[in-house]
Amino acid sequence: MSKRKGDIEIGRRMVEEVYRVFGSHTNAIDRLKCGKNALSYWREGGTPGGFVLAKLYYFGGDVIYVLTGKREVEDG
Numbered sequence: 001m002s003k004r005k006g007d008i009e010i011g012r013r014m015v016e017e018v019y020r021v022f023g024s025h026t027n028a029i030d031r032l033k034c035g036k037n038a039l040s041y042w043r044e045g046g047t048p049g050g051f052v053l054a055k056l057y058y059f060g061g062d063v064i065y066v067l068t069g070k071r072e073v074e075d076g
Helices: 005-022 025-032 038-043 050-058 063-068
Strands: none
Touching: 005 025, 005 038, 005 050, 005 063, 025 038, 025 050, 050 063
């Protein structure tokens, strides 16, 4: 099954938001309790599950941005 463009963009935005919130790969893995290859999986177009998105939200991540590409609250 091929990945759709929307799925690829969700994965890439997830990686972007994870680095914005946690700053490093190691810190993200520790806080989200995800596998060490999760960021690579998302970067390549895999989509995060609901439980991981909920944990990202708990730590201050903008899940609306991850899913839609629009910031919940625009900077500035």
